[in-house]
Amino acid sequence: xxxxxxxxxxxxxxxxxxxxxxxxxxxxxxxxxxxxxxxxxxxxxxxxxxxxxxxxxxxxxxxxxxxxxxxxxxxxxxxxxxxxxxxxxxxxxxxxxxxxxxxxxxxxxxxxxxxxxxxxxxxxxxxxxxxxxxxxxxxxxxxxxxxxxxxxxxxxxxxxxxxxxxxxxxxxxxxxxxxxxxxxxxxxxxxxxxxxxxxxxxxxxxxxxxxxxxxxxxxxxxxxxxxxxxxxxxxxxxxxxxxxxxxxxxxxxxxxxxxxxxxxxxxxxxxxxxxxxxxxxxxxxxxxxxxxxxxxxxxxxxxxxxxxxxxxxxxxxxxxxxxxxxxxxxxxxxxxxxxxxxxxxxxxxxxxxxxxxxxxxxxxxxxxxxxxxxxxxxxxxxxxxxxxxxx
Amino acid sequence: xxxxxxxxxxxxxxxxxxxxxxxxxxxxxxxxxxxxxxxxxxxxxxxxxxxxxxxxxxxxxxxxxxxxxxxxxxxxxxxxxxxxxxxxxxxxxxxxxxxxxxxxxxxxxxxxxxxxxxxxxxxxxxxxxxxxxxxxxxxxxxxxxxxxxxxxxxxxxxxxxxxxxxxxxxxxxxxxxxxxxxxxxxxxxxxxxxxxxxxxxxxxxxxxxxxxxxxxxxxxxxxxxxxxxxxxxxxxxxxxxxxxxxxxxxxxxxxxxxxxxxxxxxxxxxxxxxxxxxxxxxxxxxxxxxxxxxxxxxxxxxxxxxxxxxxxxxxxxxxxxxxxxxxxxxxxxxxxxxxxxxxxxxxxxxxxxxxxxxxxxxxxxxxxxxxxxxxxxxxxxxxxxxx
Numbered sequence: 001x002x003x004x005x006x007x008x009x010x011x012x013x014x015x016x017x018x019x020x021x022x023x024x025x026x027x028x029x030x031x032x033x034x035x036x037x038x039x040x041x042x043x044x045x046x047x048x049x050x051x052x053x054x055x056x057x058x059x060x061x062x063x064x065x066x067x068x069x070x071x072x073x074x075x076x077x078x079x080x081x082x083x084x085x086x087x088x089x090x091x092x093x094x095x096x097x098x099x100x101x102x103x104x105x106x107x108x109x110x111x112x113x114x115x116x117x118x119x120x121x122x123x124x125x126x127x128x129x130x131x132x133x134x135x136x137x138x139x140x141x142x143x144x145x146x147x148x149x150x151x152x153x154x155x156x157x158x159x160x161x162x163x164x165x166x167x168x169x170x171x172x173x174x175x176x177x178x179x180x181x182x183x184x185x186x187x188x189x190x191x192x193x194x195x196x197x198x199x200x201x202x203x204x205x206x207x208x209x210x211x212x213x214x215x216x217x218x219x220x221x222x223x224x225x226x227x228x229x230x231x232x233x234x235x236x237x238x239x240x241x242x243x244x245x246x247x248x249x250x251x252x253x254x255x256x257x258x259x260x261x262x263x264x265x266x267x268x269x270x271x272x273x274x275x276x277x278x279x280x281x282x283x284x285x286x287x288x289x290x291x292x293x294x295x296x297x298x299x300x301x302x303x304x305x306x307x308x309x310x311x312x313x314x315x316x317x318x319x320x321x322x323x324x325x326x327x328x329x330x331x332x333x334x335x336x337x338x339x340x341x342x343x344x345x346x347x348x349x350x351x352x353x354x355x356x357x358x359x360x361x362x363x364x365x366x367x368x369x370x371x372x373x374x375x376x377x378x379x380x381x382x383x384x385x386x387x388x389x390x391x
Numbered sequence: 392x393x394x395x396x397x398x399x400x401x402x403x404x405x406x407x408x409x410x411x412x413x414x415x416x417x418x419x420x421x422x423x424x425x426x427x428x429x430x431x432x433x434x435x436x437x438x439x440x441x442x443x444x445x446x447x448x449x450x451x452x453x454x455x456x457x458x459x460x461x462x463x464x465x466x467x468x469x470x471x472x473x474x475x476x477x478x479x480x481x482x483x484x485x486x487x488x489x490x491x492x493x494x495x496x497x498x499x500x501x502x503x504x505x506x507x508x509x510x511x512x513x514x515x516x517x518x519x520x521x522x523x524x525x526x527x528x529x530x531x532x533x534x535x536x537x538x539x540x541x542x543x544x545x546x547x548x549x550x551x552x553x554x555x556x557x558x559x560x561x562x563x564x565x566x567x568x569x570x571x572x573x574x575x576x577x578x579x580x581x582x583x584x585x586x587x588x589x590x591x592x593x594x595x596x597x598x599x600x601x602x603x604x605x606x607x608x609x610x611x612x613x614x615x616x617x618x619x620x621x622x623x624x625x626x627x628x629x630x631x632x633x634x635x636x637x638x639x640x641x642x643x644x645x646x647x648x649x650x651x652x653x654x655x656x657x658x659x660x661x662x663x664x665x666x667x668x669x670x671x672x673x674x675x676x677x678x679x680x681x682x683x684x685x686x687x688x689x690x691x692x693x694x695x696x697x698x699x700x701x702x703x704x705x706x707x708x709x710x711x712x713x714x715x716x717x718x719x720x721x722x723x724x725x726x727x728x729x730x731x732x733x734x735x736x737x738x739x740x741x742x743x744x745x746x747x748x749x750x751x752x753x754x755x756x757x758x759x760x761x762x763x764x765x766x767x768x769x770x771x772x773x774x775x776x777x778x
Binding site for chain 1: 489
C-alpha cells in the first residue's frame with residue numbers, strides 16, 4: 001500500500017484543476033498581454049482566476065499579484081516593502097519559526113544593511129507572543145512578517161492581534177499563509193494584514209504559481225523589471241495555465257473547505273491518538289488546540305527520524321522530518337529547535353500532513369506500520385541501554 | 392572458540408532470513424559498481440550516502456571555489472543519486488555530521504596536535520561506516536551492508552569466525568583500514584570488489600553502464616581539501632575558538648636525540664615521524680623526524696639509524712581470526728598503509744594491548760598509525776601504535 005502523508009510539502013493537482021488548465025496548454029495558448037482574440041481569451045481566464053483566488057482570501061481581485069510561488073511572494077513582500085520605505089534606517093521584525101523563504105530573505109536584508117529582529121518563541125506550544133512583537137517595534141520598523149500556520153507544527157499564530165499591534169504603530173504587516181490557505185478559512189480583512197502570501201500547489205493547484213495579496217494603497221517596489229503585467233508589480237508573461245489552475249483550485253478549496261477540514265481533522269486526530277497510545281514516550285509538538293486540521297508533528301524519542309522516515313518510505317508511507325538540506329539529507333528543523341526541542345528530540349520527529357485524498361484505510365495502514373518501525377529503530381539505536389549492553 | 396564466536400554476533404530473532412542489502416554509495420566508481428553488481432545478481436539493494444561534513448564550514452579553505460573531489464560535495468551526492476536512479480533502487484542520504492565530527496574530525500585534529508599521525512579512514516570505518524551506517528541499515532530493515540572496499544570477508548566453518556582477508560588485487564588492498572571490525576560487523580558486511588582488480592571493476596562499470604564509470608579516483612582524506620591537513624587543522628581550531636598561541640599547535644624546539652636544541656618548529660601538526668624534507672635547517676647530513684614529543688612540544692630529529700626500532704606497543708587491539716590469544720603469535724605486521732608487512736612476534740599484554748617485536752628493525756614506527764597483523768592474506772587482527 002502506498003500512503004502519501006506529506007500534503008504540506010505539496011499536493012496532487014485536482015482532476016478538475018487539470019481539466020481547467022489543459023485548454024491553456026493547447027488551443028487557448030494566447031498571451032494574456034496580447035490585444036487580439038486569442039490574447040483576450042487568455043486575459044479573460046486570468047481575470048476570472050484572479051477573482052477566484054481573491055474570493056478564497058476575502059480580497060479584491062485588483063489586490064492579487066500572481067507570482068511563481070510562495071517563495072517569490074514572500075520575497076516580493078519583504079524586499080518590495082523595504083525598498084520603498086522612506087526611513088533612513090530600516091528595521092524588520094519576524095519570528096524564529098518562519099519558513100526559510102522568510103528567514104533567508106531576512107538574512108539577505110541584513111547583508112544589505114537592514115536591521116532584523118527575529119522574535120524567539122518562548123512558548124513550548126509554538127505560539128508567538130504578540131507582546132514580544134510589540135516590544136520589538138522601533139521608530140525605524142518598516143515591516144512585521146509573521147506566518148499564519150506553521151508548516152511543521154501546523155500551529156496557527158495570533159495574526160489578528162499582531163496585525164493590530166503593527167497597525168497601531170503604523171507598520172506594514174505581512175503574513176506567509178502558504179500553509180493555511182485552503183486548510184482554514186482566510187479573510188484578509190479579519191486578519192488585518194497588508195500583505196499575504198499563498199501558493200497554488202499547497203491546495204491542489206499546480207506547482208510554479210502563487211500569489212501575493214497587496215492591500216489597496218500599499219505601494220510595493222517590483223523585484224523584476226520588464227513589461228507591465230500584474231500592474232507593473234510583477235512583470236513577465238503570465239503563466240496562464242498555472243494561474244487558471246490556481247484559480248480553479250481556489251474555487252474548489254472554498255467550496256470543500258468546511259467538509260474537508262472536518263473529515264481530515266478526524267483522521268488526523270485518530271492517527272495521533274493511536275500512535276500516542278501504541279508508542280511509549282511518543283509526543284505531539286505544538287499547540288493541539290490551535291492548528292490547521294491536517295498536520296501533526298510527533299516525536300518518538302530514541303528513534304532517529306531519518307531512519308524512521310526511510311523505513312516508512314520503504315513500506316510505502318511518505319512523510320517528512322522537517323527541512324531537507326541541499327544534499328537531500330535532513331538537518332534538525334529550526335522550527336523544532338525554536339520551540340524548545342533538543343537536537344536529539346528534533347532528530348526524532350516526523351511530520352504527518354493529511355490531505356483531501358487521505359482515506360480511513362490509509363490511516364489504518366499507517367497505524368499498523370509505525371509502532372513496529374519505531375520499536376525496531378529504538379532497539380537498534382546506540383543509546384538504547386540493552387543494545388549498549390550487548391556490544 | 393565456536394561458541395565464543397557465535398556469542399559475539401548479535402542476532403535479531405525478528406529479522407527475516409533474507410533482507411535487502413544497504414550499499415554505502417559515495418558517488419565513486421567502486422561503490423557505484425557494487426550497487427550495480429548487486430542489482431545484476433538480483434539482490435534487493437538500497438543505496439545510502441552518508442552526509443558527513445558540511446561543506447559550508449571552514450570557508451577559508453575554499454580557495455577559488457575549488458570544491459571538486461571532496462566528500463559530501465553536492466557533486467558526489469548527485470553522482471550517487473544518478474547511479475541509484477539508473478539502477479532503479481531506493482536511495483537516501485543520511486546525515487551523520489555531528490557523529491562524524493565527534494568520532495573522526497575532532498580526534499584527527501587532536502591526534503596531530505598531540506604528535507601522532509592519525510588514520511581518519513579507519514576511525515570512520517570503525518565508528519561511522521560499520522557502526523552508525525550499518526545500524527541505520529538494520530533500522531530500515533536491511534540486514535547487511537555492502538561497500539566498495541577492496542578486501543574479502545568469509546566465515547571459517549571450523550572456527551565459526553568471520554575472517555578478513557586481503558583483496559585479490561594487492562595494489563588496491565584496503566584490509567589495513569578494516570582491522571577494527573568486530574565479528575558482528577564482519578558478519579553483516581559484503582565487499583564484492585575483494586575478488587576483482589581495479590581494471591575488472593572499471594570493465595564491469597562500463598558493461599553495466601554505470602553513470603560514473605569514467606570518474607577519476609580520489610585518494611585524499613575526504614574532508615581535507617587539496618590534502619592540506621595543516622591548513623584544515625588551523626581552520627578548524629580557529630572555528631572552535633582555540634588560540635594557536637602556546638600549548639598544542641604552537642611553535643617549539645627542534646632537538647636531537649641527545650637533547651641538543653638545534654632549531655625551532657612551527658607546531659607539531661606540521662610533522663610526521665620519518666619526515667626529512669621541510670625541517671627548515673641543514674646540518675650537513677640527512678636528518679629525520681624520529682619522534683614528536685607532545686609533552687615538551689618538541690620535534691626530535693636524528694639520523695636514519697635512529698629512526699629504526701625493533702618494537703612497539705599497540706592499544707585497542709582487535710583480534711579477528713581468533714579470540715584474543717594468551718601466547719605470542721607469529722605474524723607479518725604492516726605498520727602503515729603501503730608498508731611491506733614485516734616478520735614479527737605479537738605478544739598480548741592483556742585483552743586489548745600487545746607488544747610487537749620485529750625480527751628486523753623497522754623504519755619510522757609512527758604513533759597514531761595502525762599495526763595490522765597478517766598471516767599470509769589473512770588478517771589476524773590489529774591495533775593502534777601507542778609508542
